[in-house]
Amino acid sequence: MMRDHSLIEELMAIDALGGLDPADRELLANERSSHGVCEECARIEAEFAEAAGRLAFALDPIAVDDAVADAILRSPQETTAAGPGRVVDLAAAREHRALWRTLVSVAAAVVLVATIVILRSPGGEVAILRGAGPERLEITFSPGEPGVSLSGSGFTDLPAGQTYELWAIRGDTPIKAACFGTEDGGVDLDIDATIRTGDLMAVTVEPECASAPSTTPIITADTSNLT
């Protein structure tokens, strides 16, 4: 029997336009979970996303200098020679990307993965993690030195009994960096962790602040088929 999609359709319509309040974002997450793998949900979401994306073209376009494209295209070369003042790609290594594709597919609780690191000041780098939605986390650190600052927004405030957990993936080993909660979807926190250049960062949702990574879906991922 076909499930009722009226609630999730309404939530997805608003979500496509970026208009959900935090409480309804959580409700949508619960609805998604409740519907599980659902072709109808996927169709509704895709169609609304398509319509929403097209709305942008109602506006008069504004010229963008080709130099912006040049700067973007230059960034990968700088990635290979990471150093002060350079743009660094934490997720550039192909094995890391492949690993993460598998990890994310197994660990449904993974909400953020690292995208880029940029130098903010001579003494610190900033890893910017983004989720599929509005979640964004900036991790400011000095490579190899203790002391990390977290600043994030767009998160769903978790119910009691759940926590966000930050991981540094070093090689194939997830290393716990910190657990954190959010307030009004935001987080500002200093933690006593050490991140090295080349670590891959991730955030998961955990039932409790895990002391050992073996308790999380991350470490149980089957990586034997990685390319």
Next chain:
Amino acid sequence: MALAIADRHRQGLPWSEPMTALDPSEARDRELVLRVCRGDEEAFRWLFRRYAPAARALAQRVVRKPHLAEEIVQEAFLALWKNPEGYDRDRGSVRSWLMGTVHHRAVDLVRREEAHRRRAGEAVQDALGTDPDPAEQVTEELALPEERRAVRSALDQLPAEQRRVIELMYFDGLTQSAIAEKLALPLGTVKSRTLLAMRRLRTTLGGMER
């Protein structure tokens, strides 16, 4: 589960399956994204020239600050260059995906600024304001005029009260509750108007081009 184009590419599958309603420009966009997956800079530049102006307009409309809008556009296209595999053709067109990326970032930025202001105890006001850039210019080059006409027409076909909600939510980055407060409407009315409007838009804009 449908495969993303990069997966299709890796598996040697035709990444652009026979489609009945795929317009030529979308087919070309998908080909360009595939080329970006291979590191083709020219393909990236083509997508950039075609869509960065619309992305800039969208970001600027939401955040109201030209320099922030430019950063958002740069971030979005950097993400395209670094992770083109993120595009999944089964979730819509390339252009909608790109604009969705830009919109997410712009709305996120607006909300963060609002949250910071709230934490700082500042009065809630339209502090984002406008920050006009004298160098700003509307570009007609690659301006996708037909697309613009179609979307504007679709918006014009909406009842005024539905169009208003869509404009406030999408272009001004307001949440459903903020719109309810602004328009002095019950939250449920805002939700139902949004849903009705989006149903119409997905029909008039042709839905997905798979």
